[in-house]
Amino acid sequence: MIIAIDLDGVIADSLGKFIEFHNDVFNTSLKVADFTSYTLNESIGMPRKEEIKHIEMFDDSNYFNEIKPLKEAPSAILDLSSSHKLAIVTGRNEGQKEKTLLWIKKYVPQIKEIFFIRKSVRDNSKSKAEICKEIQADILIEDNLKYAQQVAQAGIKVLLFDYPWNQSSNLNPLIIRVCGWKEALNFINSLKIK
Numbered sequence: 347m348i349i350a351i352d353l354d355g356v357i358a359d360s361l362g363k364f365i366e367f368h369n370d371v372f373n374t375s376l377k378v379a380d381f382t383s384y385t386l387n388e389s390i391g392m393p394r395k396e397e398i399k400h401i402e403m404f405d406d407s408n409y410f411n412e413i414k415p416l417k418e419a420p421s422a423i424l425d426l427s428s429s430h431k432l433a434i435v436t437g438r439n440e441g442q443k444e445k446t447l448l449w450i451k452k453y454v455p456q457i458k459e460i461f462f463i464r465k466s467v468r469d470n471s472k473s474k475a476e477i478c479k480e481i482q483a484d485i486l487i488e489d490n491l492k493y494a495q496q497v498a499q500a501g502i503k504v505l506l507f508d509y510p511w512n513q514s515s516n517l518n519p520l521i522i523r524v525c526g527w528k529e530a531l532n533f534i535n536s537l538k539i540k
């Protein structure tokens with residue numbers, strides 16, 4: 347199969363590092379459970395302008411360079427790469443391309459196809475669904491509810507990593523909720539499709 351995989355929240359523990367950054371720099375006590383939405387604005391009511399500023403500061407900081415992979419991600423990717431074609435489809439923008447490619451080479455070097463859906467922070471001209479269709483992905487592994495719904499609407503199966511920020515009582519039937527990589531691998535192996 348062709349498996350498209352999101353980067354942040356699925357392979358990279360970017361939120362863990364962002365929380366560390368935010369608590370150190372702004373003296374907050376944020377934790378993962380506070381993120382009941384994808385944005386700080388919706389999660390804790392931070393003004394959107396301030397949130398964007400904080401994210402940009404994080405992206406330029408050393409913390410960004412110290413993002414670690416989620417614990418089971420590298421071995422799961424290695425496992426999948428022996429029978430499937432893998433591609434990363436990330437919501438990061440091309441301004442983060444150089445750092446991101448180095449990171450991928452370091453932690454998940456089996457993945458050679460990498461697609462950035464944005465040219466810049468404000469660019470929304472392409473969607474994950476479009477890229478997934480273009481590369482003829484059979485499955486997307488994702489943690490963002492909005493992207494998951496869009497890709498499922500395009501007729502592509504989605505494995506949605508279960509997190510506080512992607513809860514919904516109204517999931518497209520093509521979306522399967524999984525608790526991390528172990529469940530994702532079990533599901534993909536159960537399909538018995540190469």
Ligand SMILES: [Mg+2]
Binds near residue numbers: 352353354356490
């Ligand atoms: Mg993500």
